[in-house]
Amino acid sequence: MVGLIGAMAVEVEGLMVQLEGRTEKRIGMDTFVSGRLFGQEAVLAVCGPGKINAALCAQSMIFAFHPDWVLNLGVAGAGDEQVSIGDMVIATCAVQHDCDTSPLGDPVGLVSKVNLVEFPCDAALGDRLERAARTLENVRVHRGVIATGDQFINRGDVRRRIHDLFGAKAVEMEGAAVAHACYVHGVPCGVVRSISDQANGQSDMDYPTFVRLAASHSQQVVQRLLEDRA
Numbered sequence: 001m002v003g004l005i006g007a008m009a010v011e012v013e014g015l016m017v018q019l020e021g022r023t024e025k026r027i028g029m030d031t032f033v034s035g036r037l038f039g040q041e042a043v044l045a046v047c048g049p050g051k052i053n054a055a056l057c058a059q060s061m062i063f064a065f066h067p068d069w070v071l072n073l074g075v076a077g078a079g080d081e082q083v084s085i086g087d088m089v090i091a092t093c094a095v096q097h098d099c100d101t102s103p104l105g106d107p108v109g110l111v112s113k114v115n116l117v118e119f120p121c122d123a124a125l126g127d128r129l130e131r132a133a134r135t136l137e138n139v140r141v142h143r144g145v146i147a148t149g150d151q152f153i154n155r156g157d158v159r160r161r162i163h164d165l166f167g168a169k170a171v172e173m174e175g176a177a178v179a180h181a182c183y184v185h186g187v188p189c190g191v192v193r194s195i196s197d198q199a200n201g202q203s204d205m206d207y208p209t210f211v212r213l214a215a216s217h218s219q220q221v222v223q224r225l226l227e228d229r230a
């Protein structure tokens with residue numbers, strides 16, 4: 001069983017319609033839809049935007065379905081100027097850019113209790129995602145840090161600060177929360193994001209224009225990943 005989480009319906013609905021022998025299970029405010037997806041046992045959920053929605057969903061998925069790995073897929077803003085709309089970013093690790101106890105002497109991004117800045121993503125799953133992504137035509141693929149926070153980033157100076165602090169190649173709102181839940185429960189995880197906007201002053205225009213195209217790219221990567229394993 002593999003677990004797939006998107007924040008919004010548009011990020012998983014192309015996969016949802018391919019699910020065969022569907023069963024639904026509701027836990028709290030999350031609906032988990034399981035069945036066979038491209039030959040694999042899979043469970044899918046739309047967690048809603050933001051870190052807490054994502055962490056709750058990932059934890060419920062892990063407890064109820066015991067997935068071999070959990071993948072967070074969807075769209076993101078670009079983390080630096082070398083990353084463009086339509087590119088794909090696969091996480092080596094994910095950080096929570098809005099965790100900040102630096103006035104107390106901690107590094108920015110440190111998550112107390114787990115005592116981590118960088119939440120690891122599974123390298124073998126990342127390699128497979130990268131191979132799958134490289135089969136898409138006209139899509140550039142990047143591997144690196146994905147930065148997560150409870151903010152839609154639409155200012156170049158804010159994006160640059162996140163890049164300077166963490167070297168982020170993409171900014172979004174859920175990846176590190178899924179990685180956090182997976183880390184706590186010892187489940188391998190991955191984050192794959194397709195770029196919908198540059199996380200700058202154009203993002204309020206670019207995001208609605210490109211979200212569907214970007215969302216379909218990350219779902220195509222998941223399709224190719226699962227077909228490979230079948």
Ligand code: ADE
Nearest residue numbers: 075076077152153172199
């Ligand atoms: N998801 C897509 N674009 C984003 C942005 N600019 N900031 C945060 N999350 C995003």
